[in-house]
Amino acid sequence: MKSKVFPYPVKRIGIIGGGQLGKMTAQAAKQMGFYVTVLDPTPHCPAAHLADAQIVGELYDATTLTALAQVSEVLTYDVEHIDVQTLKKLAQAGHVISPSPELLEIIQDKFLQKQQLRKYGIPVPQFAAFEQVTPEHLAQFGFPVVQKARFGGYDGKGVVVLKNQADLEQILPGPSILEQFIPIEKELAIIIARTATGETACYPIVEMRFDDNANICQAVIAPAPIDNAIAEQARQVALQAIESLQGVGIFGVEMFLTATGQILVNEIAPRPHNSGHYTIEACMTSQFEQLIRVISGLPLGMTTLLRPVVMFNLLGEKGYHGAPIIEGLADALAIPGLSFHFYDKKSTHPLRKMGHITILDDNLDNAMTKLRQAKMVLKIIGAEQDA
Amino acid sequence: MKSKVFPYPVKRIGIIGGGQLGKMTAQAAKQMGFYVTVLDPTPHCPAAHLADAQIVGELYDATTLTALAQVSEVLTYDVEHIDVQTLKKLAQAGHVISPSPELLEIIQDKFLQKQQLRKYGIPVPQFAAFEQVTPEHLAQFGFPVVQKARFGGYDGKGVVVLKNQADLEQILPGPSILEQFIPIEKELAIIIARTATGETACYPIVEMRFDDNANICQAVIAPAPIDNAIAEQARQVALQAIESLQGVGIFGVEMFLTATGQILVNEIAPRPHNSGHYTIEACMTSQFEQLIRVISGLPLGMTTLLRPVVMFNLLGEKGYHGAPIIEGLADALAIPGLSFHFYDKKSTHPLRKMGHITILDDNLDNAMTKLRQAKMVLKIIGAEQDA
Numbered sequence: 001m002k003s004k005v006f007p008y009p010v011k012r013i014g015i016i017g018g019g020q021l022g023k024m025t026a027q028a029a030k031q032m033g034f035y036v037t038v039l040d041p042t043p044h045c046p047a048a049h050l051a052d053a054q055i056v057g058e059l060y061d062a063t064t065l066t067a068l069a070q071v072s073e074v075l076t077y078d079v080e081h082i083d084v085q086t087l088k089k090l091a092q093a094g095h096v097i098s099p100s101p102e103l104l105e106i107i108q109d110k111f112l113q114k115q116q117l118r119k120y121g122i123p124v125p126q127f128a129a130f131e132q133v134t135p136e137h138l139a140q141f142g143f144p145v146v147q148k149a150r151f152g153g154y155d156g157k158g159v160v161v162l163k164n165q166a167d168l169e170q171i172l173p174g175p176s177i178l179e180q181f182i183p184i185e186k187e188l189a190i191i192i193a194r195t196a197t198g199e200t201a202c203y204p205i206v207e208m209r210f211d212d213n214a215n216i217c218q219a220v221i222a223p224a225p226i227d228n229a230i231a232e233q234a235r236q237v238a239l240q241a242i243e244s245l246q247g248v249g250i251f252g253v254e255m256f257l258t259a260t261g262q263i264l265v266n267e268i269a270p271r272p273h274n275s276g277h278y279t280i281e282a283c284m285t286s287q288f289e290q291l292i293r294v295i296s297g298l299p300l301g302m303t304t305l306l307r308p309v310v311m312f313n314l315l316g317e318k319g320y321h322g323a324p325i326i327e328g329l330a331d332a333l334a335i336p337g338l339s340f341h342f343y344d345k346k347s348t349h350p351l352r353k354m355g356h357i358t359i360l361d362d363n364l365d366n367a368m369t370k371l372r373q374a375k376m377v378l379k380i381i382g383a384e385q386d387a
Numbered sequence: 388m389k390s391k392v393f394p395y396p397v398k399r400i401g402i403i404g405g406g407q408l409g410k411m412t413a414q415a416a417k418q419m420g421f422y423v424t425v426l427d428p429t430p431h432c433p434a435a436h437l438a439d440a441q442i443v444g445e446l447y448d449a450t451t452l453t454a455l456a457q458v459s460e461v462l463t464y465d466v467e468h469i470d471v472q473t474l475k476k477l478a479q480a481g482h483v484i485s486p487s488p489e490l491l492e493i494i495q496d497k498f499l500q501k502q503q504l505r506k507y508g509i510p511v512p513q514f515a516a517f518e519q520v521t522p523e524h525l526a527q528f529g530f531p532v533v534q535k536a537r538f539g540g541y542d543g544k545g546v547v548v549l550k551n552q553a554d555l556e557q558i559l560p561g562p563s564i565l566e567q568f569i570p571i572e573k574e575l576a577i578i579i580a581r582t583a584t585g586e587t588a589c590y591p592i593v594e595m596r597f598d599d600n601a602n603i604c605q606a607v608i609a610p611a612p613i614d615n616a617i618a619e620q621a622r623q624v625a626l627q628a629i630e631s632l633q634g635v636g637i638f639g640v641e642m643f644l645t646a647t648g649q650i651l652v653n654e655i656a657p658r659p660h661n662s663g664h665y666t667i668e669a670c671m672t673s674q675f676e677q678l679i680r681v682i683s684g685l686p687l688g689m690t691t692l693l694r695p696v697v698m699f700n701l702l703g704e705k706g707y708h709g710a711p712i713i714e715g716l717a718d719a720l721a722i723p724g725l726s727f728h729f730y731d732k733k734s735t736h737p738l739r740k741m742g743h744i745t746i747l748d749d750n751l752d753n754a755m756t757k758l759r760q761a762k763m764v765l766k767i768i769g770a771e772q773d774a
Contacts, residue, residue: 004714004715004717004718005712005713005714006712006713006716007710007711007712007713007770008710008711008712008713008729008731008733009731010713010716010729027414027417027418027437030414030436030437030731031414031728031729032727032728032729033713033727033728033729033730033731033742049417049437049438049439050414050417050436050437051436052436281671284668284724284747285726289726293720297717298716298717298720299717299720299721301720301725301726302723302724304724306693306694306747307693323394323395324394324395325392325393325394325395326392326393326394326395326397326420327391327392328391329393329397329685330391330684330685330686331391333680333685333686333688334686336689337671337689337691338688339672339676339688340419340420341418341419341420342395342397342418342419342420343420344395344396344417344420346395355420360671360693383394
């Protein structure tokens with residue numbers, strides 16, 4: 001039963017984590033007249049100045065999480081690494097948290113996540129979990145093999161590809177999964193919204209392109225330049241994955257398109273996702289507004305793509321630290337159809353996500369050409385240069 | 388000579404006035420990594436929580452204007468009613484203010500504004516200025532005639548249409564202009580950006596539809612449903628008007644399309660304009676981002692319309708005051724392509740601009756049908772009902 005009447009502010013929303021995802025979520029919420037509080041350990045975090053208030057505190061601290069819940073009607077998060085046991089207690093005490101702590105707990109553990117997907121028949125690479133990977137385990141799997149820490153990885157951290165015996169010294173310590181190395185044609189992704197009443201909205205299938213050295217997503221192309229049939233297959237697989245989790249919120253589903261034309265789910269993010277930043281300029285409803293709608297019990301917005309688009313992450317240049325400096329901004333903004341986002345992070349370091357650009361063009365090839373131009377001129381360096 | 392390098396924050400921007408225009412300007416600036424301070428007499432004004440800081444102070448106070456200038460590299464404004472003499476002194480002292488105080492001074496005075504336009508051959512209705520309009524002056528003009536206060540009007544305030552001798556008691560006191568009453572076919576408008584180096588960017592010509600009773604713009608339709616030739620003529624007239632003012636910034640140019648097919652300039656706003664709110668969702672670059680680009684010396688963005696669109700102002704319902712209450716939000720957001728903006732004003736009163744909606748649709752007729760649906764369900768009422 002939906003309330004017909006919203007006394008201002010529409011809702012009081014609490015966001016756990018105040019990075020760039022929290023910032024863009026806050027921006028969407030503030031546009032629509034919501035009251036936003038963010039919880040983040042860093043004072044003046046990216047989301048802080050777009051929110052009404054920040055609670056400065058750790059995401060594994062029951063006291064600060066409870067404080068956020070007390071000033072918010074609905075809680076959501078922009079990061080997975082949160083004290084989920086406290087969230088469960090808060091949910092039991094009647095606080096609304098979307099996506100649910102139970103879902104977050106599954107997602108936080110790469111093993112549980114993959115197990116859940118496999119249980120529901122979602123295609124995933126072969127995997128097995130280990131308390132501590134040994135050379136014998138590797139021998140069982142054969143090379144090459146991918147090792148992923150069960151907990152705490154992000155942006156390529158906590159993942160290694162072991163090619164042969166010589167790589168044994170790179171084995172990650174602690175609980176992890178070994179995963180079949182998949183020869184991939186492309187990495188695909190999709191943003192899916194799902195409401196408490198089970199309605200879903202799918203954004204287009206996009207292609208993610210990675211930095212060769214850092215295993216960090218650099219570019220996102222929408223729509224993915226693939227056959228419609230493959231896109232439809234990927235959409236169905238991703239949708240099944242979210243349905244199987246009974247997820248309520250916004251989800252980024254990363255997938256592999258294998259060399260043999262198969263779709264495998266790689267990983268699910270239970271929050272707005274880097275592969276969906278393009279939706280701000282290029283879609284009828286951004287992934288951030290969609291999240292606000294879902295967690296507030298409001299109807300889903302249209303996901304229509306208004307123009308083909310490429311998104312490119314602005315990573316901190318190697319060799320620099322300290323206060324960020326933007327090089328080539330005027331030249332970049334002279335490129336027709338280019339939008340610039342900067343995340344208000346007070347310092348840069350190599351490969352840190354400092355901002356992104358979005359380029360809309362009627363023609364995706366033209367957009368790619370413009371992206372090559374932009375990459376040549378636009379750099380995020382830092383006040384401190386490494387020796 | 389453009390700087391190639393921007394140490395973060397990109398620029399420190401000061402916005403004089405923190406209403407909804409300041410709010411949406413701050414939002415665009417924060418997205419791009421600018422530091423924003425707003426000056427507004429109302430604590431927690433709409434722009435306050437999207438800016439980095441607010442100076443609470445009057446817009447006719449030299450001290451507070453100077454304080455804003457001191458923490459900002461560039462100043463702009465979201466309202467015309469500012470102490471322009473202080474702005475002139477600040478500009479002379481080297482502060483960058485866009486649009487210039489000299490231009491603002493012309494715009495503030497409806498007589499000077501019209502005189503300037505007429506001097507440059509821009510078509511305007513016939514007019515004359517008076518220290519105090521008398522029945523004799525009206526007789527000279529003949530009925531009907533429009534009287535406009537020279538200073539301080541907005542949203543239909545400071546304007547009366549005098550139809551005959553019986554309306555004499557409605558004559559506004561103080562300095563005003565009398566203006567020929569124009570039988571109009573449509574009211575048109577355009578947003579134009581102009582840089583310090585004279586580059587310009589025009590948005591589409593739109594139609595403004597007015598509330599019959601309140602003389603306040605209610606709906607904006609883009610593109611205006613008029614012949615291309617008329618749209619082109621309107622674009623040229625508006626562009627000449629901005630060129631004649633040598634304006635640097637974002638300008639809303641309101642025009643009449645007369646019953647005889649003539650274009651006349653009605654009024655110019657030296658700031659983002661209500662008729663350009665649709666650009667947030669429907670154009671490649673919003674009028675607010677465009678303003679930030681212009682005043683920072685950055686290149687202009689593309690103004691391409693991505694979809695036909697209607698914008699509708701959410702005015703405070705008659706009969707209500709106090710804390711705003713949004714009625715029918717869920718039903719409105721269920722309309723495909725509808726976006727909702729709420730301005731964070733802490734109280735409503737009849738006809739106050741509380742928010743707006745934007746409806747994108749491939750087909751303008753469909754968008755208008757959806758608007759009729761939205762108008763039926765979505766109302767901004769208040770906690771206090773009039774007796």
